Amino acid sequence: MSFEPKIIAFCCNWCSYAAADLAGIHRMQYPHNVRIIRLMCSGMVHPEFVMDALSQGADGVMVLGCHLGECHYRDGNYRAMDRSDMVAELLEDFGYEQERFSLTWVSSQEPDKFVKAVTEMTASIKELGPVNGEQAEVV
Amino acid sequence: MGVTTALEWLGSCSGCEIAILNIGEDLVSLITETLNIVHAPILMDHKYFGQCGEGVTLEIPEAVVGIVTGGVNNREHLEVLQEMRKKCKVLLALGTCATHGGIPALMNGQDQLESWEGIFSTVSTDPGAEIPNVEVPPPLDRVYACDEKVKIDMQLPGCPPNPELIGEVIVALAEGRVPVLPGKSVCDTCPTKREGKGMVDKVKRFINNVEFKPGTPIDEMRCLLEQGYMCMGPVTVAGCAKRGGPSCISARVPCRGCFGPVRRDGNQLLDMMNGLVSNGLDFKSVVDRRSVLRFSGAHGRLRPVKKRVARGKVK
Amino acid sequence: MKKVLNIAPVSRIEGHAKIAIHLDDDGNVENTFLHIQSLRGFEKFIEGRPAEEVPRIVNRICGICPWMHHLASNKAVDGAFGVTPTPTGHKLREMCQVMAHINDKILHFFFLAAPDFVLGPDADYSVRNIMGMVKAAPELAKQVVKMRQLGQMMLDKFAGKAIHPVAGVVGGFAKPMAEEERKELLQGTQTLLDFGCYALDFAINNVFAKYMDIIGDLGAIKTGFLGMVDREDGSLRLYDGKLRLMKSDGSFVDFEGNEYIDYIGEHVEPWAYSKMVYAKSWNEGFDMALTEPKGIYRVNTLARINVCDKISTPKAQAALETFRNSFGRPAQQTLLYHYARLIELIYSCERTIELLEWEGITGQNVRAKVEPKAGRGVGVVEAPRGTLIHDYTTDENGCISGANLIVGTTHNIAPMNMSVKQAASTFIKDGVYSEGVLNQVEMAVRAYDP
Numbered sequence: 018m019s020f021e022p023k024i025i026a027f028c029c030n031w032c033s034y035a036a037a038d039l040a041g042i043h044r045m046q047y048p049h050n051v052r053i054i055r056l057m058c059s060g061m062v063h064p065e066f067v068m069d070a071l072s073q074g075a076d077g078v079m080v081l082g083c084h085l086g087e088c089h090y091r092d093g094n095y096r097a098m099d100r101s102d103m104v105a106e107l108l109e110d111f112g113y114e115q116e117r118f119s120l121t122w123v124s125s126q127e128p129d130k131f132v133k134a135v136t137e138m139t140a141s142i143k144e145l146g147p148v149n150g151e152q153a154e155v156v
Numbered sequence: 157m158g159v160t161t162a163l164e165w166l167g168s169c170s171g172c173e174i175a176i177l178n179i180g181e182d183l184v185s186l187i188t189e190t191l192n193i194v195h196a197p198i199l200m201d202h203k204y205f206g207q208c209g210e211g212v213t214l215e216i217p218e219a220v221v222g223i224v225t226g227g228v229n230n231r232e233h234l235e236v237l238q239e240m241r242k243k244c245k246v247l248l249a250l251g252t253c254a255t256h257g258g259i260p261a262l263m264n265g266q267d268q269l270e271s272w273e274g275i276f277s278t279v280s281t282d283p284g285a286e287i288p289n290v291e292v293p294p295p296l297d298r299v300y301a302c303d304e305k306v307k308i309d310m311q312l313p314g315c316p317p318n319p320e321l322i323g324e325v326i327v328a329l330a331e332g333r334v335p336v337l338p339g340k341s342v343c344d345t346c347p348t349k350r351e352g353k354g355m356v357d358k359v360k361r362f363i364n365n366v367e368f369k370p371g372t373p374i375d376e377m378r379c380l381l382e383q384g385y386m387c388m389g390p391v392t393v394a395g396c397a398k399r400g401g402p403s404c405i406s407a408r409v410p411c412r413g414c415f416g417p418v419r420r421d422g423n424q425l426l427d428m429m430n431g432l433v434s435n436g437l438d439f440k441s442v443v444d445r446r447s448v449l450r451f452s453g454a455h456g457r458l459r460p461v462k463k464r465v466a467r468g469k470v471k
Numbered sequence: 472m473k474k475v476l477n478i479a480p481v482s483r484i485e486g487h488a489k490i491a492i493h494l495d496d497d498g499n500v501e502n503t504f505l506h507i508q509s510l511r512g513f514e515k516f517i518e519g520r521p522a523e524e525v526p527r528i529v530n531r532i533c534g535i536c537p538w539m540h541h542l543a544s545n546k547a548v549d550g551a552f553g554v555t556p557t558p559t560g561h562k563l564r565e566m567c568q569v570m571a572h573i574n575d576k577i578l579h580f581f582f583l584a585a586p587d588f589v590l591g592p593d594a595d596y597s598v599r600n601i602m603g604m605v606k607a608a609p610e611l612a613k614q615v616v617k618m619r620q621l622g623q624m625m626l627d628k629f630a631g632k633a634i635h636p637v638a639g640v641v642g643g644f645a646k647p648m649a650e651e652e653r654k655e656l657l658q659g660t661q662t663l664l665d666f667g668c669y670a671l672d673f674a675i676n677n678v679f680a681k682y683m684d685i686i687g688d689l690g691a692i693k694t695g696f697l698g699m700v701d702r703e704d705g706s707l708r709l710y711d712g713k714l715r716l717m718k719s720d721g722s723f724v725d726f727e728g729n730e731y732i733d734y735i736g737e738h739v740e741p742w743a744y745s746k747m748v749y750a751k752s753w754n755e756g757f758d759m760a761l762t763e764p765k766g767i768y769r770v771n772t773l774a775r776i777n778v779c780d781k782i783s784t785p786k787a788q789a790a791l792e793t794f795r796n797s798f799g800r801p802a803q804q805t806l807l808y809h810y811a812r813l814i815e816l817i818y819s820c821e822r823t824i825e826l827l828e829w830e831g832i833t834g835q836n837v838r839a840k841v842e843p844k845a846g847r848g849v850g851v852v853e854a855p856r857g858t859l860i861h862d863y864t865t866d867e868n869g870c871i872s873g874a875n876l877i878v879g880t881t882h883n884i885a886p887m888n889m890s891v892k893q894a895a896s897t898f899i900k901d902g903v904y905s906e907g908v909l910n911q912v913e914m915a916v917r918a919y920d921p
Contacts, residue, residue: 063430064426064429064430065423065426065427065430068423068426072456096434099433099434099436100430100433100434103429103430103433103439106439107425107426107429107445109461110425110445110446110461111457111459112459112460
């Protein structure tokens, strides 16, 4: 059976969540692997959310926020950006590949960008294989 | 007669036991009246296999209170821990090794077999030596905290734990009430002056002494993080403070997190790095980041660095 | 019928061990093993760590002598970074180390070993311990608890942490000593010195006199000795000095700590995780045969008392003279470890006072300038349990690239095995043994304070 990854996408209420909605309204097709969690701001994603998701079986985690300068709360997305480098690097410390995490800017009017981001992430995780690969194979 | 109590040490250094002795003047009444110690290798001669060593199964007497120190590194530790669980009504994990893996769990960040082979082939070791395997307990795949292996009723971290808190927990257990333990961070108990981070944008290694006026109390010294030193107070649970300030800070030395994370399942490395980044400090200035987990490397937190698989080759 | 007696755990010692006594068909001792059960891998997991952090990691090797590991490690990192600690920093470290010896000796003699003597080796196991001593000799027990606490709290108050210390730092010490602190420590140490003298008297009159016959016999073996002595006058040293390796005939060689690889080697047996250190430079190999051991030497208190030419402090020197008059040099009887321990207790108190009275001890310049770099350093101190060697190599970032540790107890693993065998074969004959007899076998181990 082919590997169907589980991907958690933390979407900002003011942009990417609306973009996902719009993608639905337009009946745009995108992989069913993504599970969306709505937040008020990408700056709310504490690194522990990412680590917890991976440790509980998610194969990848996406954070999708507003373009820089467009944050509803002025600078939440800058926070998210500052953290994202750190999160990606720390993933390796905890035994995960950096590619299992991504940060993307998507405005509420860019459903195509949302679809592209999700599609690319799904493809990239499929290539990487399941989280904690060796164990997953034994099961 | 006091409450029957069994003490055991697993992969430990016996610092926790010494901390128990450091309870001080109350110790005598504690070990002779409050408690009735029925098993404790460091203090008394009860044996696993009968007093003449003829038995075949490991046995520990029944007790109301069980106190375990040290992490679980090998099969013997596991067997002893399971026996303790079976025989004790309430099981207390004492010390950071028992609660979060402690220093020995740094081993979890290494390849175990490679390391052990290295240990038995050092410059001073006779050539050709092999890893001992006769009548010595084989290692587990990694170092575990006690609660990864059996149900633990109460945890008291610390490396070593604060004797005052040990006294509080023991008395509480004997009296059948819930002990009062600190739940905030080391910073919360730290009286150093905080003036804002100022120009600090990196953390530095502790190769120079911190700035302070000799002879003055620590509440006149500036916060060590604000002085630019890596100090793990923000991500470490309080409890070490004795004479009015955290132990290491009162020795004018930054905190390294020996009481483990603030929340029981917190992640010291992640929280520390998040704290640095959120305050605009360069997280890459931390040399040897993984050793931020030096006290809480169990629970799968610390793992050998994954050798990267070339992309496209993954199944 | 063949039979194995498993004395596990070996109790009232400071580590994890098991004694297995193998009996043959007639119930006589065929062989004995002291299995060392635990291996944690410090040598490996300090690799990659910034060297200045390592003294705060390796102190966790032992919670009873954390100061020894802490300071040996600091000395090794000093060496690797090419730093010489300031005189005040150096003396503050030594003071903490000898003070830690004081507590350790009180703990070991009174809490762990004394129950065998005060209550008797055959007393029931449920009372043959410190709790039993509280009932049998309440005044003494209270005094002991109080004195150990005093020593421990003095150190704790001055250095922040007595267990798993942090105040020793590469290049010296983390904080200077204030005049009030000095006065308080001095007063406390005086009290401890009085107690130390009382303890030795107590032991001579109530323990050694009473158990003279066992002392001559129990676990007695003939070996060489290794310990630290002053570079100039050959007197007893615990923190800094040269090493002296003595043969059982009393002849010896002196060498510096960083030359250890030329003199000692580590042998591995498949039944103990602990390596067995032996005298490689004697070129006779390694053999634990009781009649003619090869390469075997001992460390710890008795060894230090044997190898030193004298002790630099008066009360301890007087005690040493009495000791040598009775037992000669080198003294071989295993139970004399306890006697030697109490002489060292007095020395540690006297030496602490000496250091506290040194005019520079309250100096402000406690830490030299440190620059992390590549190098190699060997740090040696005398731990309560024997000569402790930390040998580090660092890379250009000042992180550990290689480490070799020789811990005090490991020198004594082979001799302990021999003493166990000697004791077991002496006491167990034709299948007759009892709890008391087996406890005496353990007493042979306990003397070494492993």
